[in-house]
Amino acid sequence: MIGILGGMGTQAGLDFCNKLAMQYRGKIDQDYPLFFLYNKSNIPGRPESIGKTTGILTNRFENLSSKKKYEKVLKSLVEGCKKLEKAKCKFIVIPCNTAHYWYHDLQRKIKIPIINMxxxxxxxxxxxxxxxxxxxxxxxxxxxxxxxxxxxxxxxxxxxxxxxxxxxxxxxxxxxxxxxxxxxxxxxxxxxxxxxxxxxxxxxxxxxxxxxxxxxxxxxxxxxxxxxxxxxxxxxxxxxxxxxxxxx
Known part of the structure; x- marks a missing residue:
């Protein structure tokens, strides 16, 4: 089963699901892929949580506030992916480009693969x-x-x-x-x-x-x-x- 962490934004997650169905079009219902969409729309705003000089690879943040914002988003992303893990998804996709700023820290906390957009x-x-x-x-x-x-x-x-x-x-x-x-x-x-x-x-x-x-x-x-x-x-x-x- 495919795990989809959506809600960033909601229409973007639904757009992904539609394209997924179109890419794997079946003749009957049972031919379509199994997927679990978690529309986690309460994840803090990603662009708003990024400081102008933050850097994930160097672990540098412009101030303590930026670090707290980063960790708040990461915590919410982890919660969403954990739910998809518990649902026994084979892997996870995140239809949000900005969210991939958190990708490496997120993948370290999740056991199943997350495809990097x-x-x-x-x-x-x-x-x-x-x-x-x-x-x-x-x-x-x-x-x-x-x-x-x-x-x-x-x-x-x-x-x-x-x-x-x-x-x-x-x-x-x-x-x-x-x-x-x-x-x-x-x-x-x-x-x-x-x-x-x-x-x-x-x-x-x-x-x-x-x-x-x-x-x-x-x-x-x-x-x-x-x-x-x-x-x-x-x-x-x-x-x-x-x-x-x-x-x-």
Whole structure:
């Protein structure tokens, strides 16, 4: 059984479940994969819990408050994963990019494997993108500050980001709009950031916040998302990885 720690946000978790079902489509109910979705929406806000100079690999925090916020989120993530462990899940997936800042400390406290979303996106990029090509990243400020993707992608690719104005006025607002259910508005708001990345010759764009694929693909078929020549959808990539691991 696949364990899904959702709630970050709720629609993003449901989007993952839908893509999981689409990737493993059956002819009858019994053909579909078994999964346990824990929509743990009370996990403290991830971007809000990240200080501007925090660093998980060096165990440095800008102040005691940052460390307490980090540990509070970690504790909540551990509680969620423990519940999935008790449900006898084979492995866990977390449809939230920013939450992977806590990945290494979380995995140390959980006995079953947790698939690392950014690493799966990197593996996908290696197969589908030219080495040293420029890839755009749309994500929360928390994901950008902690360099969740940079640490992996900078080995073989050049990540490129929106400028500060586009990040605050478009990316952040679009993410918030999806969380509030304003998907059509989010689809329009995110466009200037996308055009900026394309104008700066990004060959691919990582939708590095799980709310963003909802804004861009919500009114299109999953076939469109799968065949996109521009976007890398971490939720779709993670769903595909989960299906492969489930089949083993």
């Amino acid at each position: 950014p690493e799966e996106v990197f593996k996908h990029a290696k197969k589908n993108c030219k080495k040293n090509s420029k890839i755009g990243l749309l994500a929360t400020e928390g994901t950008l500050i902690t360099k969740v993707y940079d640490k992996i992608f900078n080995k073989q690719f050049k990540l490129f980001f929106p400028n500060n104005r586009l990040q605050k006025d478009n990316v952040n607002v679009a993410i918030k709009d999806v969380k509030m259910g304003n998907v059509k508005k989010a689809a329009k708001v995110i466009q200037p950031a996308i055009k900026y990345l394309l104008k700066n010759k990004c060959k691919k764009i990582i939708l590095g916040c799980t709310e963003l694929p909802i804004a861009i693909f919500a009114f299109k078929s999953i076939k469109t998302a799968k065949s996109s020549k521009v976007y890398l959808d971490p939720n779709l990539i993670l769903a595909n990885s989960a299906v492969k691991k489930y089949k083993r």
